[in-house]
Structures are given as structure tokens and as C-alpha cells.
Amino acid sequence: CGGSACDAVVTKVIPKKGPPCTIVVVKGTDATFGDTFTVTLSDGDSKSATANDRGKWKAKFTGKNIAAGGSITGSACGSSKTGTCN
Secondary structure, eight states: OOSTTOOOEEEEEEEESOSSEEEEEEEEEOOOTTOEEEEEETTSOEEEEEOOTTSOEEEEEEEEEEOTTOEEEEEETTEEEEEEOO
């Protein structure tokens, strides 16, 4: 994860546009403004996210193929949540 004191917390993992869900949005909070860190999905895909001035952040992953009822986990800075494609 990002800096020496990465404190981001994952609040939601939202598989969208499905089923099959082709987009996954990972949202979070509690990060320090300007911190950049890595958000990783359980399928190994990762992106960088940067906290805004309210400590909120999000990462959008496209090109996914999650079946109906399938789940995926997003994690950042030791925090993780799982979302299910409905």
C-alpha cells in the first residue's frame, strides 16, 4: 500500500452493469488527503487511488466478467470488503 501510514478503509465493493458484472467500483474513506495507495481485487487486478480533501477515494475496474451471484473482494491498506454481482 502507499505511504508508511496508509490508513484507507474500504467501505463498499460494487459489481455493476450485470449480470455478468463488467465493472467493479471500490469505494473507501479515512485516507489522508493526497495519499496515493494501491487498491487490489481478489482476481489480482490493481489500480492506484488518491484520497480527496474529505478523505474519500474510489477505484473503478472495467472489463470484468463476474457471473450472477459471484463475488469479488476489493482491498486497500489491509482493509477489505466483498461485493456480489446481482
